[in-house]
Amino acid sequence: MTRLEATRIVAAFAGDAAVVASLGHPAYDLFAAGDRPRNFYTWGSMGLASSIGLGLALAQPALRVIVLDGDGSLLMNLGSLATIGLLQPPNLTVIVMDNEEYGTTGGQATPTAKGADLAAAARAMRIETAVTVRTEDELIARLNASGNAGLSAERPTIIVAKVIESRPTVKPPNDCVAMKVRFMAALGCPEC
Amino acid sequence: MTHWSAGVCDGVYAAGVRDVVYVPDNPLSHVLARFERSFRDVSLILAMREEEAFGIAAGLYLGGRRPAVMLQSSGLGNSINALATLVVPYRIPMLIVVSMRGDEGEWNSAQVPMGRAVPGILAAIGVVSDTIDACQTVSDGVRHQQIVSDTVRGTALSSFETKIPRACLLPKRLTAP
Numbered sequence: 001m002t003r004l005e006a007t008r009i010v011a012a013f014a015g016d017a018a019v020v021a022s023l024g025h026p027a028y029d030l031f032a033a034g035d036r037p038r039n040f041y042t043w044g045s046m047g048l049a050s051s052i053g054l055g056l057a058l059a060q061p062a063l064r065v066i067v068l069d070g071d072g073s074l075l076m077n078l079g080s081l082a083t084i085g086l087l088q089p090p091n092l093t094v095i096v097m098d099n100e101e102y103g104t105t106g107g108q109a110t111p112t113a114k115g116a117d118l119a120a121a122a123r124a125m126r127i128e129t130a131v132t133v134r135t136e137d138e139l140i141a142r143l144n145a146s147g148n149a150g151l152s153a154e155r156p157t158i159i160v161a162k163v164i165e166s167r168p169t170v171k172p173p174n175d176c177v178a179m180k181v182r183f184m185a186a187l188g189c190p191e192c
Numbered sequence: 193m194t195h196w197s198a199g200v201c202d203g204v205y206a207a208g209v210r211d212v213v214y215v216p217d218n219p220l221s222h223v224l225a226r227f228e229r230s231f232r233d234v235s236l237i238l239a240m241r242e243e244e245a246f247g248i249a250a251g252l253y254l255g256g257r258r259p260a261v262m263l264q265s266s267g268l269g270n271s272i273n274a275l276a277t278l279v280v281p282y283r284i285p286m287l288i289v290v291s292m293r294g295d296e297g298e299w300n301s302a303q304v305p306m307g308r309a310v311p312g313i314l315a316a317i318g319v320v321s322d323t324i325d326a327c328q329t330v331s332d333g334v335r336h337q338q339i340v341s342d343t344v345r346g347t348a349l350s351s352f353e354t355k356i357p358r359a360c361l362l363p364k365r366l367t368a369p
Binding site: 020040042043044045046047048049050051052053054055056057058059060063077079080082083086087176177179180183184187188189191 | 211213235237238239240241243244246247248249250251252253254255256257259273274276277278281282283284355
């Protein structure tokens with residue numbers, strides 16, 4: 001499955017969830033899969049998508065929060081796994097689009113290309129649900145099992161999706177402030 | 193008994209902040225302990241690294257909260273990208289409480305370069321900073337706590353009202369035992 005195909009599956013599943021996308025290709029694919037006010041595209045701060053999602057999940061316990069991360073990005077902020085494992089926010093789902101390369105910067109291989117296992121790292125940090133999926137059917141099954149749609153999950157979810165780089169062709173708007181304002185209004189906490 | 197840390201807690205709380213994301217620091221331990229003891233509705237959220245703390249705080253703000261980040265000046269060096277590519281361009285307000293090292297009274301030479309660079313770096317990336325006036329605060333215990341509280345509260349309220357992240361620097365002369 002390509003990253004865009006995987007992203008389309010997540011987007012179709014998202015419902016009312018907030019979706020936070022890591023900069024570069026994960027954000028571009030989220031936009032290509034369908035722009036919506038509850039999407040938050042980062043344009044910088046590589047590595048921090050899962051941290052932003054964590055803060056949002058803590059602020060809004062009744063909101064399902066989905067993070068679209070990358071393998072290179074998560075590797076830049078592995079400590080985030082320890083923090084998520086410590087706090088165990090049940091409404092947080094982190095999907096790591098693991099294409100085994102730094103896709104946005106020219107395709108340099110990441111350590112996952114040599115077998116570094118991000119799901120195992122997450123489990124080691126007490127995120128016990130962390131699994132790796134390799135097909136669309138596995139991703140769909142895992143999303144369904146995570147209780148995302150109904151907020152029935154009791155623990156945070158991490159899904160490492162092995163994907164093929166899909167070379168995005170579109171980008172979301174890059175007016176950061178306008179996007180923030182739109183996102184917060186959609187979540188029911190408009191800036192005053 | 194008055195203590196500068198009580199002033200910090202009072203100021204943070206008076207500005208409506210109920211979420212404090214932090215990376216541990218020795219002087220700030222007094223603030224954190226006081227929050228745990230006397231402000232039970234304030235969430236203390238440990239981050240593994242300072243840039244992560246800014247990411248978590250940004251998420252809290254997007255979810256309608258008024259966050260604070262507390263860290264040592266050395267850790268601000270770990271935070272520049274998070275500030276310059278997320279917090280500042282998205283105009284995500286937050287109170288940033290910086291426990292200073294490297295200023296007057298420092299004994300560790302490794303703390304000096306970053307400590308003295310903090311105000312300049314913050315200004316260069318668009319984060320306003322206020323410094324608590326230790327000269328005013330040390331002489332009189334009660335006034336001392338009030339001045340600290342007023343400064344912290346003022347920094348925080350300015351941030352949330354202007355949507356510009358803003359830092360309050362706690363000089364070593366204030367926080368030294």
